[in-house]
Amino acid sequence: MRRHPHPLALATLLALSWAASAARAAGDAQLGADVFATHCAECHSLKDGKHKKGPSLFAVLGRRAGAAADFKYSDAMKASGWTWTPERMDPYLTLPKQALPGGTMKYDGLADAKARADLLAYLATVK
Amino acid sequence: MPLTRWLRASLSLATLATATLLSPPAQAVPSFARQTGQDCAACHIGGYGPQLTPTGIRFKIGGYVDSNGASNALPLSGMVVGSFTRTGQAQDAPPAAHTKTNNNAALDEASLFIAGKLADQLGAFVQITYDGIAKSTALDHVDLRYARNSQLQGKDLVLGLSLNNNPGVQDPFNSSPVWSFPYTASALGFAGPEAATLVNGGLEHRVLGASAYAFYDNSWYAELGSYRSLSVTAQRKLGLGAADDPGVLGNDTLYWRMAWFKDLKNQSFSAGLFGLNAGIRPDRSAGTPVNRYGDVGLDATYQWLGTREHIVTLNASHVRERQRRDALLANAEADNAVGHLRETKLSASVHFRQTWGASASLFRTSGSSDATLYANSATGSPDTAGQILQLDWTPFGKEDSWGAPWANLRLGAQYTAYSRYNGARRNYDGAGRNASDNNTLFLFAWTSF
Numbered sequence: 403m404r405r406h407p408h409p410l411a412l413a414t415l416l417a418l419s420w421a422a423s424a425a426r427a428a429g430d431a432q433l434g435a436d437v438f439a440t441h442c443a444e445c446h447s448l449k450d451g452k453h454k455k456g457p458s459l460f461a462v463l464g465r466r467a468g469a470a471a472d473f474k475y476s477d478a479m480k481a482s483g484w485t486w487t488p489e490r491m492d493p494y495l496t497l498p499k500q501a502l503p504g505g506t507m508k509y510d511g512l513a514d515a516k517a518r519a520d521l522l523a524y525l526a527t528v529k
Numbered sequence: 530m531p532l533t534r535w536l537r538a539s540l541s542l543a544t545l546a547t548a549t550l551l552s553p554p555a556q557a558v559p560s561f562a563r564q565t566g567q568d569c570a571a572c573h574i575g576g577y578g579p580q581l582t583p584t585g586i587r588f589k590i591g592g593y594v595d596s597n598g599a600s601n602a603l604p605l606s607g608m609v610v611g612s613f614t615r616t617g618q619a620q621d622a623p624p625a626a627h628t629k630t631n632n633n634a635a636l637d638e639a640s641l642f643i644a645g646k647l648a649d650q651l652g653a654f655v656q657i658t659y660d661g662i663a664k665s666t667a668l669d670h671v672d673l674r675y676a677r678n679s680q681l682q683g684k685d686l687v688l689g690l691s692l693n694n695n696p697g698v699q700d701p702f703n704s705s706p707v708w709s710f711p712y713t714a715s716a717l718g719f720a721g722p723e724a725a726t727l728v729n730g731g732l733e734h735r736v737l738g739a740s741a742y743a744f745y746d747n748s749w750y751a752e753l754g755s756y757r758s759l760s761v762t763a764q765r766k767l768g769l770g771a772a773d774d775p776g777v778l779g780n781d782t783l784y785w786r787m788a789w790f791k792d793l794k795n796q797s798f799s800a801g802l803f804g805l806n807a808g809i810r811p812d813r814s815a816g817t818p819v820n821r822y823g824d825v826g827l828d829a830t831y832q833w834l835g836t837r838e839h840i841v842t843l844n845a846s847h848v849r850e851r852q853r854r855d856a857l858l859a860n861a862e863a864d865n866a867v868g869h870l871r872e873t874k875l876s877a878s879v880h881f882r883q884t885w886g887a888s889a890s891l892f893r894t895s896g897s898s899d900a901t902l903y904a905n906s907a908t909g910s911p912d913t914a915g916q917i918l919q920l921d922w923t924p925f926g927k928e929d930s931w932g933a934p935w936a937n938l939r940l941g942a943q944y945t946a947y948s949r950y951n952g953a954r955r956n957y958d959g960a961g962r963n964a965s966d967n968n969t970l971f972l973f974a975w976t977s978f
Contacts, residue, residue: 474598
Protein backbone atom coordinates (compact mmCIF):
# COMPACT_ATOMS: atom_id res chain seq x y z
CA MET A 403 0.00 0.00 0.00
CA ARG A 404 1.37 3.41 -0.89
CA ARG A 405 1.74 5.66 2.06
CA HIS A 406 0.81 9.29 1.74
CA PRO A 407 2.95 11.96 3.38
CA HIS A 408 1.70 13.10 6.73
CA PRO A 409 0.03 16.51 6.36
CA LEU A 410 2.28 17.98 9.04
CA ALA A 411 5.44 16.76 7.29
CA LEU A 412 4.16 18.13 4.02
CA ALA A 413 3.44 21.47 5.61
CA THR A 414 6.91 21.55 7.18
CA LEU A 415 8.51 20.75 3.85
CA LEU A 416 6.57 23.46 2.12
CA ALA A 417 7.43 25.93 4.84
CA LEU A 418 11.12 25.10 4.58
CA SER A 419 11.01 25.33 0.83
CA TRP A 420 9.29 28.70 1.05
CA ALA A 421 11.82 29.89 3.61
CA ALA A 422 14.70 28.81 1.40
CA SER A 423 13.17 30.56 -1.60
CA ALA A 424 12.52 33.66 0.45
CA ALA A 425 16.10 33.67 1.70
CA ARG A 426 17.40 33.34 -1.85
CA ALA A 427 15.09 36.06 -3.00
CA ALA A 428 16.42 38.32 -0.27
CA GLY A 429 20.06 37.77 -1.26
CA ASP A 430 22.25 40.85 -1.18
CA ALA A 431 24.87 40.72 -3.92
CA GLN A 432 27.10 43.23 -2.17
CA LEU A 433 27.24 41.06 0.95
CA GLY A 434 27.63 38.06 -1.30
CA ALA A 435 30.89 39.46 -2.63
CA ASP A 436 32.30 39.25 0.89
CA VAL A 437 30.96 35.72 1.31
CA PHE A 438 32.68 34.77 -1.92
CA ALA A 439 35.95 36.37 -0.80
CA THR A 440 35.81 34.58 2.55
CA HIS A 441 34.63 31.15 1.48
CA CYS A 442 35.30 30.65 -2.21
CA ALA A 443 37.93 32.93 -3.73
CA GLU A 444 40.97 30.97 -2.63
CA CYS A 445 39.90 28.03 -4.81
CA HIS A 446 37.65 29.65 -7.45
CA SER A 447 38.33 32.53 -9.82
CA LEU A 448 35.64 34.71 -11.32
CA LYS A 449 37.67 35.22 -14.47
CA ASP A 450 36.36 33.48 -17.55
CA GLY A 451 38.41 30.34 -18.15
CA LYS A 452 40.77 30.74 -15.16
CA HIS A 453 40.71 27.65 -13.01
CA LYS A 454 42.27 27.26 -9.61
CA LYS A 455 41.80 24.10 -7.55
CA GLY A 456 38.16 24.62 -8.40
CA PRO A 457 36.71 25.67 -11.76
CA SER A 458 36.05 29.26 -12.76
CA LEU A 459 32.70 30.51 -11.45
CA PHE A 460 32.31 33.10 -14.18
CA ALA A 461 28.70 32.95 -15.36
CA VAL A 462 28.22 29.75 -13.41
CA LEU A 463 24.49 30.15 -12.87
CA GLY A 464 22.71 28.52 -15.75
CA ARG A 465 25.79 26.50 -16.72
CA ARG A 466 25.72 22.73 -16.95
CA ALA A 467 27.64 21.17 -14.05
CA GLY A 468 31.02 19.71 -14.94
CA ALA A 469 31.15 21.53 -18.25
CA ALA A 470 33.76 24.29 -17.89
CA ALA A 471 36.41 23.74 -20.53
CA ASP A 472 39.87 22.62 -19.45
CA PHE A 473 38.94 21.70 -15.90
CA LYS A 474 39.32 18.18 -14.57
CA TYR A 475 36.06 17.38 -12.77
CA SER A 476 35.30 14.40 -10.60
CA ASP A 477 33.42 11.58 -12.27
CA ALA A 478 30.54 12.27 -9.88
CA MET A 479 30.24 15.86 -11.03
CA LYS A 480 30.46 14.96 -14.71
CA ALA A 481 27.74 12.35 -14.26
CA SER A 482 25.46 14.52 -12.14
CA GLY A 483 23.46 15.90 -15.05
CA TRP A 484 22.93 19.04 -13.03
CA THR A 485 22.47 22.54 -14.24
CA TRP A 486 23.57 25.25 -11.82
CA THR A 487 20.30 26.91 -10.96
CA PRO A 488 20.04 28.65 -7.57
CA GLU A 489 17.76 25.82 -6.43
CA ARG A 490 20.41 23.25 -7.37
CA MET A 491 23.35 25.16 -6.02
CA ASP A 492 21.83 26.01 -2.64
CA PRO A 493 21.81 22.46 -1.22
CA TYR A 494 25.21 21.81 -2.81
CA LEU A 495 26.67 24.80 -1.00
CA THR A 496 25.01 23.72 2.23
CA LEU A 497 26.56 20.25 2.38
CA PRO A 498 28.62 19.52 -0.74
CA LYS A 499 29.65 16.02 0.23
CA GLN A 500 26.09 14.95 0.97
CA ALA A 501 24.68 16.64 -2.09
CA LEU A 502 27.20 14.99 -4.39
CA PRO A 503 28.82 11.83 -2.99
CA GLY A 504 32.10 11.28 -4.79
CA GLY A 505 32.61 14.98 -5.44
CA THR A 506 36.06 16.35 -4.78
CA MET A 507 35.36 19.86 -3.54
CA LYS A 508 37.20 20.22 -0.24
CA TYR A 509 34.64 22.38 1.47
CA ASP A 510 32.51 21.47 4.46
CA GLY A 511 29.60 23.68 3.52
CA LEU A 512 27.96 27.00 4.29
CA ALA A 513 25.26 26.51 6.90
CA ASP A 514 24.03 30.11 6.97
CA ALA A 515 21.04 30.33 4.57
CA LYS A 516 21.25 34.11 4.35
CA ALA A 517 24.95 33.94 3.45
CA ARG A 518 24.15 31.38 0.74
CA ALA A 519 21.43 33.62 -0.64
CA ASP A 520 23.82 36.57 -0.68
CA LEU A 521 26.43 34.45 -2.42
CA LEU A 522 23.99 33.27 -5.06
CA ALA A 523 22.82 36.83 -5.62
CA TYR A 524 26.44 37.84 -6.14
CA LEU A 525 27.24 34.96 -8.50
CA ALA A 526 24.21 35.95 -10.55
CA THR A 527 25.93 39.27 -11.24
CA VAL A 528 29.13 37.66 -12.50
CA LYS A 529 28.54 37.13 -16.20
CA MET B 530 82.01 37.91 21.41
CA PRO B 531 81.92 38.45 17.66
CA LEU B 532 79.61 36.26 15.72
CA THR B 533 82.32 34.47 13.79
CA ARG B 534 84.18 33.54 16.94
CA TRP B 535 80.98 32.27 18.44
CA LEU B 536 80.18 30.30 15.30
CA ARG B 537 83.59 28.68 15.37
CA ALA B 538 83.03 27.79 19.00
CA SER B 539 79.65 26.34 18.11
CA LEU B 540 81.23 24.00 15.64
CA SER B 541 82.43 22.01 18.60
CA LEU B 542 80.32 18.90 18.80
CA ALA B 543 79.71 19.64 22.41
CA THR B 544 77.63 22.69 21.78
CA LEU B 545 75.37 21.06 19.22
CA ALA B 546 72.06 21.43 20.94
CA THR B 547 72.73 24.65 22.72
CA ALA B 548 74.00 26.68 19.87
CA THR B 549 72.01 27.41 16.76
CA LEU B 550 72.67 30.84 15.40
CA LEU B 551 72.00 30.16 11.78
CA SER B 552 69.57 32.65 10.36
CA PRO B 553 66.12 31.23 9.61
CA PRO B 554 66.00 29.92 6.07
CA ALA B 555 63.63 31.76 3.79
CA GLN B 556 61.07 29.84 1.74
CA ALA B 557 58.73 30.94 -0.99
CA VAL B 558 57.62 28.54 -3.66
CA PRO B 559 55.70 29.87 -6.68
CA SER B 560 55.64 26.43 -8.32
CA PHE B 561 52.88 25.55 -5.83
CA ALA B 562 50.88 28.52 -7.14
CA ARG B 563 51.45 27.44 -10.74
CA GLN B 564 50.33 23.91 -9.87
CA THR B 565 47.11 24.95 -8.14
CA GLY B 566 46.29 28.01 -10.20
CA GLN B 567 45.88 29.83 -6.92
CA ASP B 568 47.49 33.10 -6.01
CA CYS B 569 50.22 33.06 -3.35
CA ALA B 570 47.88 34.88 -0.96
CA ALA B 571 45.55 31.87 -0.92
CA CYS B 572 48.10 29.85 1.02
CA HIS B 573 50.36 32.50 2.55
CA ILE B 574 49.59 35.35 4.90
CA GLY B 575 50.48 38.61 3.20
CA GLY B 576 50.89 36.98 -0.20
CA TYR B 577 54.37 35.60 0.50
CA GLY B 578 55.76 32.53 2.23
CA PRO B 579 56.10 30.86 4.55
CA GLN B 580 53.32 31.82 7.03
CA LEU B 581 50.41 29.57 6.07
CA THR B 582 46.70 30.30 5.87
CA PRO B 583 44.26 27.44 6.61
CA THR B 584 44.28 26.66 2.87
CA GLY B 585 48.06 26.45 2.95
CA ILE B 586 47.96 24.22 6.02
CA ARG B 587 45.61 21.79 4.26
CA PHE B 588 47.72 21.88 1.09
CA LYS B 589 50.78 20.85 3.08
CA ILE B 590 48.97 18.15 5.03
CA GLY B 591 47.51 16.92 1.74
CA GLY B 592 51.01 16.21 0.44
CA TYR B 593 51.55 19.24 -1.85
CA VAL B 594 49.50 17.51 -4.57
CA ASP B 595 46.35 19.61 -4.98
CA SER B 596 46.25 21.06 -8.47
CA ASN B 597 44.00 22.65 -11.05
CA GLY B 598 44.45 19.65 -13.30
CA ALA B 599 46.89 21.33 -15.68
CA SER B 600 49.56 18.87 -16.68
CA ASN B 601 52.28 21.32 -17.69
CA ALA B 602 53.22 22.73 -14.29
CA LEU B 603 56.85 21.83 -13.62
CA PRO B 604 57.54 21.59 -9.87
CA LEU B 605 60.50 23.97 -10.02
CA SER B 606 61.05 27.35 -8.39
CA GLY B 607 63.91 29.68 -7.61
CA MET B 608 64.53 32.17 -4.83
CA VAL B 609 67.12 34.85 -4.08
CA VAL B 610 67.58 36.88 -0.89
CA GLY B 611 69.84 39.92 -0.66
CA SER B 612 70.32 42.11 2.39
CA PHE B 613 72.07 44.87 4.27
CA THR B 614 72.93 44.43 7.96
CA ARG B 615 73.89 47.02 10.54
CA THR B 616 74.48 46.24 14.21
CA GLY B 617 74.31 48.63 17.18
CA GLN B 618 78.06 48.51 17.60
CA ALA B 619 80.57 47.00 15.22
CA GLN B 620 81.58 43.44 15.94
CA ASP B 621 85.11 42.73 17.16
CA ALA B 622 85.93 40.90 13.94
CA PRO B 623 84.19 40.54 10.58
CA PRO B 624 81.32 38.04 10.91
CA ALA B 625 82.42 36.09 7.82
CA ALA B 626 85.12 36.06 5.22
CA HIS B 627 84.98 39.04 2.86
CA THR B 628 82.79 41.06 5.24
CA LYS B 629 83.36 44.09 7.45
CA THR B 630 82.77 44.42 11.18
CA ASN B 631 79.58 46.38 10.41
CA ASN B 632 77.35 47.63 7.60
CA ASN B 633 77.45 44.59 5.36
CA ALA B 634 75.58 44.07 2.12
CA ALA B 635 75.26 40.45 1.05
CA LEU B 636 73.68 37.96 -1.27
CA ASP B 637 72.31 35.81 1.54
CA GLU B 638 71.14 32.85 -0.43
CA ALA B 639 69.96 31.59 -3.78
CA SER B 640 67.80 28.48 -3.76
CA LEU B 641 66.37 26.04 -6.22
CA PHE B 642 63.19 24.24 -5.19
CA ILE B 643 61.74 21.01 -6.42
CA ALA B 644 58.33 21.67 -5.03
CA GLY B 645 55.02 20.25 -6.05
CA LYS B 646 53.15 17.19 -7.17
CA LEU B 647 55.29 14.26 -8.31
CA ALA B 648 52.50 11.69 -8.57
CA ASP B 649 48.83 11.46 -7.61
CA GLN B 650 49.49 11.18 -3.89
CA LEU B 651 53.18 12.07 -3.76
CA GLY B 652 54.54 15.59 -3.36
CA ALA B 653 57.86 17.23 -2.67
CA PHE B 654 59.36 20.26 -1.04
CA VAL B 655 63.10 20.02 -1.64
CA GLN B 656 65.40 23.01 -1.39
CA ILE B 657 68.99 23.26 -2.60
CA THR B 658 70.67 26.44 -1.43
CA TYR B 659 73.74 28.42 -2.37
CA ASP B 660 74.83 30.21 0.80
CA GLY B 661 76.17 33.56 -0.32
CA ILE B 662 77.89 34.13 3.02
CA ALA B 663 79.72 30.80 3.23
CA LYS B 664 80.04 30.61 -0.58
CA SER B 665 78.89 27.01 -0.62
CA THR B 666 75.96 24.96 -1.91
CA ALA B 667 74.17 22.31 0.10
CA LEU B 668 70.97 20.38 0.38
CA ASP B 669 68.60 22.49 2.46
CA HIS B 670 65.12 21.47 3.62
CA VAL B 671 63.64 18.20 2.37
CA ASP B 672 60.05 17.14 2.90
CA LEU B 673 58.76 14.33 0.67
CA ARG B 674 55.15 13.42 1.35
CA TYR B 675 52.68 10.73 0.57
CA ALA B 676 49.11 11.55 1.56
CA ARG B 677 45.87 9.72 1.09
CA ASN B 678 42.36 11.09 1.56
CA SER B 679 39.75 8.83 3.09
CA GLN B 680 36.76 8.88 5.40
CA LEU B 681 36.22 7.70 8.94
CA GLN B 682 32.74 7.69 10.43
CA GLY B 683 31.61 10.12 7.75
CA LYS B 684 34.41 12.60 8.42
CA ASP B 685 37.43 13.43 6.28
CA LEU B 686 40.63 11.66 7.21
CA VAL B 687 44.03 12.36 5.67
CA LEU B 688 46.72 9.78 6.33
CA GLY B 689 50.24 10.68 5.35
CA LEU B 690 53.93 9.95 5.51
CA SER B 691 56.76 12.46 5.50
CA LEU B 692 60.39 11.75 4.73
CA ASN B 693 62.38 14.77 5.84
CA ASN B 694 65.72 16.01 7.11
CA ASN B 695 64.81 18.35 9.93
CA PRO B 696 62.49 17.55 12.86
CA GLY B 697 59.61 19.99 12.56
CA VAL B 698 60.09 21.02 8.92
CA GLN B 699 57.05 18.88 8.14
CA ASP B 700 54.90 20.75 10.65
CA PRO B 701 51.95 22.62 9.10
CA PHE B 702 51.52 25.26 11.81
CA ASN B 703 53.22 28.65 11.97
CA SER B 704 53.99 28.48 15.67
CA SER B 705 56.38 25.52 15.68
CA PRO B 706 60.09 26.42 15.95
CA VAL B 707 61.14 25.67 12.37
CA TRP B 708 58.44 27.86 10.84
CA SER B 709 58.00 30.63 13.37
CA PHE B 710 58.65 34.35 12.87
CA PRO B 711 61.03 35.79 11.74
CA TYR B 712 60.90 34.04 8.39
CA THR B 713 64.20 35.49 7.29
CA ALA B 714 66.90 37.11 9.39
CA SER B 715 70.42 38.41 9.21
CA ALA B 716 73.29 35.98 8.78
CA LEU B 717 75.79 38.74 9.45
CA GLY B 718 74.26 40.30 12.56
CA PHE B 719 72.62 38.83 15.64
CA ALA B 720 69.59 36.74 14.76
CA GLY B 721 68.19 35.84 18.15
CA PRO B 722 69.54 33.88 21.12
CA GLU B 723 72.76 31.91 20.71
CA ALA B 724 71.44 28.96 22.69
CA ALA B 725 68.62 26.96 21.16
CA THR B 726 66.78 23.77 21.87
CA LEU B 727 67.29 20.66 19.81
CA VAL B 728 63.82 20.88 18.25
CA ASN B 729 64.62 24.42 17.17
CA GLY B 730 66.87 23.43 14.30
CA GLY B 731 69.55 21.61 16.28
CA LEU B 732 69.59 18.66 13.88
CA GLU B 733 68.57 20.35 10.66
CA HIS B 734 69.73 18.76 7.42
CA ARG B 735 72.12 16.32 9.13
CA VAL B 736 69.51 13.70 9.86
CA LEU B 737 66.94 11.76 7.90
CA GLY B 738 63.62 10.82 9.39
CA ALA B 739 60.20 9.47 8.63
CA SER B 740 56.95 10.29 10.31
CA ALA B 741 53.37 9.15 9.91
CA TYR B 742 50.52 11.56 10.44
CA ALA B 743 46.76 11.72 10.49
CA PHE B 744 44.44 14.70 10.10
CA TYR B 745 40.87 13.94 11.08
CA ASP B 746 37.73 15.97 10.46
CA ASN B 747 39.83 18.96 9.36
CA SER B 748 40.50 19.45 13.07
CA TRP B 749 42.69 16.87 14.78
CA TYR B 750 46.31 16.38 13.81
CA ALA B 751 48.64 13.70 15.18
CA GLU B 752 52.12 12.70 14.04
CA LEU B 753 54.81 10.30 15.18
CA GLY B 754 58.27 9.82 13.71
CA SER B 755 61.90 9.00 14.25
CA TYR B 756 65.25 10.09 12.84
CA ARG B 757 68.67 8.67 12.07
CA SER B 758 71.87 10.65 11.66
CA LEU B 759 73.51 10.89 8.25
CA SER B 760 76.99 9.47 7.95
CA VAL B 761 79.85 11.94 7.82
CA THR B 762 80.44 10.92 4.21
CA ALA B 763 76.82 11.59 3.30
CA GLN B 764 76.95 15.00 4.96
CA ARG B 765 80.04 15.87 2.93
CA LYS B 766 78.44 14.70 -0.33
CA LEU B 767 75.36 16.82 0.35
CA GLY B 768 77.53 19.90 0.72
CA LEU B 769 77.05 20.17 4.47
CA GLY B 770 80.66 19.49 5.44
CA ALA B 771 81.75 17.42 8.38
CA ALA B 772 82.57 20.14 10.87
CA ASP B 773 79.00 20.40 12.20
CA ASP B 774 78.38 16.66 12.33
CA PRO B 775 76.15 16.15 15.38
CA GLY B 776 77.29 12.57 15.93
CA VAL B 777 75.17 9.47 16.03
CA LEU B 778 71.50 9.65 16.99
CA GLY B 779 70.18 6.88 19.17
CA ASN B 780 67.60 4.45 17.82
CA ASP B 781 65.14 5.75 20.39
CA THR B 782 64.93 9.20 18.78
CA LEU B 783 61.29 10.23 18.81
CA TYR B 784 59.45 13.17 17.27
CA TRP B 785 55.78 13.66 18.05
CA ARG B 786 53.09 16.24 17.43
CA MET B 787 49.43 16.68 18.39
CA ALA B 788 47.29 19.65 17.48
CA TRP B 789 43.74 20.89 17.26
CA PHE B 790 42.83 23.16 14.37
CA LYS B 791 39.64 25.02 13.58
CA ASP B 792 39.05 26.84 10.33
CA LEU B 793 35.96 29.06 10.51
CA LYS B 794 36.86 30.63 7.14
CA ASN B 795 36.84 34.18 8.47
CA GLN B 796 39.15 33.18 11.32
CA SER B 797 41.11 30.16 12.45
CA PHE B 798 42.64 28.73 15.61
CA SER B 799 45.15 26.05 16.47
CA ALA B 800 46.70 24.75 19.66
CA GLY B 801 49.05 21.87 20.16
CA LEU B 802 51.89 20.01 21.78
CA PHE B 803 55.09 18.70 20.22
CA GLY B 804 58.25 17.02 21.36
CA LEU B 805 61.63 15.61 20.40
CA ASN B 806 63.59 13.10 22.46
CA ALA B 807 67.06 12.13 21.35
CA GLY B 808 70.30 10.71 22.59
CA ILE B 809 73.33 11.91 20.64
CA ARG B 810 76.77 10.32 20.70
CA PRO B 811 79.12 13.12 19.53
CA ASP B 812 82.04 10.74 19.26
CA ARG B 813 80.65 8.19 16.85
CA SER B 814 82.52 5.31 18.50
CA ALA B 815 80.41 2.74 20.32
CA GLY B 816 80.55 2.94 24.07
CA THR B 817 81.40 6.63 24.25
CA PRO B 818 79.19 8.95 26.31
CA VAL B 819 75.84 10.24 25.09
CA ASN B 820 74.11 13.59 25.54
CA ARG B 821 70.36 13.29 25.98
CA TYR B 822 67.78 15.92 25.15
CA GLY B 823 64.09 15.91 25.99
CA ASP B 824 62.11 18.73 24.37
CA VAL B 825 58.44 19.43 24.97
CA GLY B 826 56.67 22.38 23.44
CA LEU B 827 53.22 23.88 23.39
CA ASP B 828 51.99 26.32 20.80
CA ALA B 829 48.92 28.16 19.60
CA THR B 830 47.88 30.34 16.70
CA TYR B 831 45.02 32.66 15.84
CA GLN B 832 44.26 34.22 12.46
CA TRP B 833 41.66 36.84 11.64
CA LEU B 834 41.16 36.33 7.92
CA GLY B 835 37.91 38.12 7.11
CA THR B 836 37.60 38.59 3.36
CA ARG B 837 41.40 38.16 3.07
CA GLU B 838 41.89 41.83 2.31
CA HIS B 839 43.36 42.52 5.74
CA ILE B 840 44.69 39.76 8.00
CA VAL B 841 45.79 39.67 11.63
CA THR B 842 47.74 36.77 13.10
CA LEU B 843 48.97 35.77 16.56
CA ASN B 844 51.43 32.95 17.23
CA ALA B 845 52.80 31.69 20.53
CA SER B 846 55.11 28.88 21.54
CA HIS B 847 56.98 27.69 24.58
CA VAL B 848 59.59 24.90 24.57
CA ARG B 849 61.24 23.32 27.57
CA GLU B 850 64.31 21.18 27.10
CA ARG B 851 65.88 18.83 29.64
CA GLN B 852 69.52 18.06 29.00
CA ARG B 853 71.65 15.20 30.28
CA ARG B 854 75.19 16.14 29.25
CA ASP B 855 77.30 13.05 29.83
CA ALA B 856 79.38 13.52 26.67
CA LEU B 857 79.81 17.23 27.25
CA LEU B 858 80.93 16.52 30.80
CA ALA B 859 83.34 13.78 29.74
CA ASN B 860 84.92 16.13 27.20
CA ALA B 861 85.18 18.97 29.74
CA GLU B 862 82.77 21.04 27.64
CA ALA B 863 80.25 21.52 30.44
CA ASP B 864 80.44 21.77 34.22
CA ASN B 865 77.05 20.29 35.04
CA ALA B 866 75.69 16.92 34.05
CA VAL B 867 72.12 18.17 33.85
CA GLY B 868 70.54 21.39 32.73
CA HIS B 869 67.59 22.89 30.97
CA LEU B 870 66.61 25.51 28.42
CA ARG B 871 63.32 27.32 27.91
CA GLU B 872 62.31 29.20 24.78
CA THR B 873 59.27 31.45 24.56
CA LYS B 874 58.13 33.28 21.45
CA LEU B 875 55.12 35.52 20.91
CA SER B 876 54.49 37.15 17.57
CA ALA B 877 51.76 39.15 15.89
CA SER B 878 51.31 40.44 12.39
CA VAL B 879 48.96 42.71 10.50
CA HIS B 880 48.79 42.66 6.72
CA PHE B 881 46.93 45.42 4.93
CA ARG B 882 45.52 44.68 1.48
CA GLN B 883 47.78 41.61 1.37
CA THR B 884 50.57 44.01 0.57
CA TRP B 885 51.71 46.03 3.55
CA GLY B 886 52.85 44.03 6.57
CA ALA B 887 53.83 44.87 10.13
CA SER B 888 55.05 42.12 12.44
CA ALA B 889 56.25 42.23 16.03
CA SER B 890 57.71 39.52 18.20
CA LEU B 891 58.88 39.02 21.76
CA PHE B 892 61.40 36.27 22.38
CA ARG B 893 63.03 34.96 25.53
CA THR B 894 65.43 32.09 26.07
CA SER B 895 66.49 31.13 29.58
CA GLY B 896 68.25 28.20 31.11
CA SER B 897 70.44 26.83 33.84
CA SER B 898 73.86 28.45 34.03
CA ASP B 899 77.02 26.61 33.11
CA ALA B 900 80.26 28.58 32.89
CA THR B 901 81.96 26.17 30.52
CA LEU B 902 79.04 25.37 28.22
CA TYR B 903 78.09 29.03 27.90
CA ALA B 904 81.61 30.36 27.85
CA ASN B 905 80.52 33.34 25.73
CA SER B 906 78.72 34.68 28.78
CA ALA B 907 80.57 36.28 31.67
CA THR B 908 77.99 34.76 34.00
CA GLY B 909 77.73 31.42 32.24
CA SER B 910 74.12 32.11 31.39
CA PRO B 911 72.28 31.56 28.10
CA ASP B 912 69.51 34.00 29.06
CA THR B 913 68.61 36.22 26.13
CA ALA B 914 65.52 38.32 25.50
CA GLY B 915 64.39 40.93 23.05
CA GLN B 916 61.92 42.14 20.47
CA ILE B 917 61.70 42.11 16.70
CA LEU B 918 59.80 44.61 14.59
CA GLN B 919 59.42 44.11 10.87
CA LEU B 920 57.77 46.22 8.20
CA ASP B 921 57.45 44.80 4.73
CA TRP B 922 56.00 45.43 1.32
CA THR B 923 54.79 42.63 -0.95
CA PRO B 924 53.55 44.18 -4.18
CA PHE B 925 52.68 40.94 -5.98
CA GLY B 926 51.20 37.57 -5.04
CA LYS B 927 47.55 38.40 -5.66
CA GLU B 928 45.34 37.06 -8.43
CA ASP B 929 45.57 40.22 -10.49
CA SER B 930 49.21 40.98 -9.75
CA TRP B 931 51.60 41.81 -12.54
CA GLY B 932 53.55 38.74 -13.66
CA ALA B 933 51.54 36.35 -11.44
CA PRO B 934 52.52 33.77 -10.38
CA TRP B 935 56.10 34.21 -11.61
CA ALA B 936 56.91 37.61 -10.18
CA ASN B 937 57.15 37.63 -6.39
CA LEU B 938 58.93 40.13 -4.20
CA ARG B 939 59.07 41.15 -0.58
CA LEU B 940 61.06 44.15 0.57
CA GLY B 941 61.44 44.48 4.31
CA ALA B 942 63.09 46.26 7.21
CA GLN B 943 63.58 44.21 10.36
CA TYR B 944 64.97 45.46 13.65
CA THR B 945 65.96 43.14 16.48
CA ALA B 946 66.51 44.79 19.87
CA TYR B 947 68.05 42.89 22.78
CA SER B 948 67.16 43.70 26.36
CA ARG B 949 69.40 40.86 27.61
CA TYR B 950 72.07 38.84 25.90
CA ASN B 951 73.86 35.81 27.33
CA GLY B 952 72.74 36.59 30.85
CA ALA B 953 73.14 40.35 31.15
CA ARG B 954 71.95 43.68 29.86
CA ARG B 955 75.42 45.24 30.19
CA ASN B 956 78.90 43.80 29.79
CA TYR B 957 77.51 40.35 29.06
CA ASP B 958 80.83 39.02 27.78
CA GLY B 959 83.07 40.52 30.46
CA ALA B 960 84.77 42.59 27.76
CA GLY B 961 82.38 45.52 27.90
CA ARG B 962 79.86 44.57 25.22
CA ASN B 963 76.24 45.36 26.03
CA ALA B 964 73.13 43.54 24.85
CA SER B 965 71.98 46.58 22.89
CA ASP B 966 75.29 46.61 20.98
CA ASN B 967 73.92 43.54 19.20
CA ASN B 968 70.74 45.26 18.05
CA THR B 969 70.47 44.43 14.39
CA LEU B 970 68.91 46.32 11.51
CA PHE B 971 68.29 44.00 8.58
CA LEU B 972 67.06 45.35 5.27
CA PHE B 973 66.18 42.64 2.81
CA ALA B 974 64.96 42.01 -0.71
CA TRP B 975 63.45 38.57 -1.11
CA THR B 976 62.31 37.40 -4.51
CA SER B 977 61.08 34.10 -5.90
CA PHE B 978 59.94 32.87 -9.27
